[in-house]
Amino acid sequence: MLSIKKARQLALPILSLGASVAFTSCDSESESPSPVEENPYVVSLAMAGSDGTFTYYTVPFEDVMTGTLSAVGQGIEQPGYYDFTQIDNTIYSxxxxxxxxVVGISQGEDGQLKRIGNVSFDNSLADLIKVDDNTLLGLELSAASDVVKFHTIDANTVKVTSTKQHPVSDITELEGPSYAGMRISGNHLFLSYYISDPVTFATPYTDAAQVAVYTYPGLEFVKVIEDDRTGPIGGFNTKSGLIKDEKGDIYALSHSNPANGYSQTTQDGGILRINSGQTAFDPNYFFDVEAVTGGKNIAHLKYLGNGKALAEINAVENAAQKMWSDGPLRTAIVDLYNKTVTYIDGIPEHGGQGRRLSALHEGNFVYMVIPEENKRNYVYRIDLGSNTATKGAEVEANFVAGFFKL
Incomplete structure (x- = not known):
């Protein structure tokens, strides 16, 4: 019988993809064949085996706009299920x-990709965020546990230096708090979550947004803040419920999309704000996303800077969405300050991956991989000046789990 966590994962589209591409990897513990300085782009390619299990190959490339990106004969290999995030010059799986x-992937003095550290937990981490140049913070929030655990981790060795835990009952008396986002601003940590039944995955509570507030660095529980102008923050596996701008203001995304795991919707989707230095939602700020998009909601959000964020927006209203489909999606730039949405010209409507948005922001460009109707994946480079996209290399993978530059 499948575990609860595996059953939930199988509900998502990434595990129903087509045939795999067969190849071998020459992974070692400390190197890949090509120097990273000559191949600065690093892509984590996910490949499905004949039994439906996945293997991830993190591979460096010189160019991502021409030819084909493949893991044939190269790449750090990790079988199983992995989520990837970059913090400074290290990629964490x-x-x-x-x-x-959790394993770090970095560039060695010889220019090769190498693994650093390997730390395990009672439950898989919900997320990992940066505290400072030498410190990370990991979170355990699992339906299989009645505690919330914060792990302080040395970024250089990927080893836990301290752990702080609190009862789940601090944030909810209901079963099934599911992670949506985590950010530190000033002397507080903000943790967003939504309620999802651990057996049925139904979402019975959708009438308000909730964010738990803890002190930082003490990690003492303070309170839960709530706002009924919109519904719960975040969605299944998107990990983008909270983003932070340069001023330290935190923006909280709500959508209650069936495509991202919600069994019901009782509030319009929108974006709330927690001003820097405050521990309450700003009563004077509400970005009514549905009013701007004609009833559509943002599924994924990645902060770019100066109040702008890359967004994946559902092409259909909640009532017309297919459960767990993570799509169909349109790519856009959202201006959080001026409350506008600008769709990107040149990217076809597409499906999502049921997981963290994989995109690389480099200067005036954003790179992301888009699955097309022919079941092939292509890199698209978005010009942030013109809000247009150019099609690039084909990617030989079932999907891309991470897109980085070292």
């Missing part, structure tokens, strides 16, 4: 499902 480890 966060194990999920039956994998409960």
């Amino acid at each position: 966060i194990g999920g499902l039956d994998d409960v480890d």
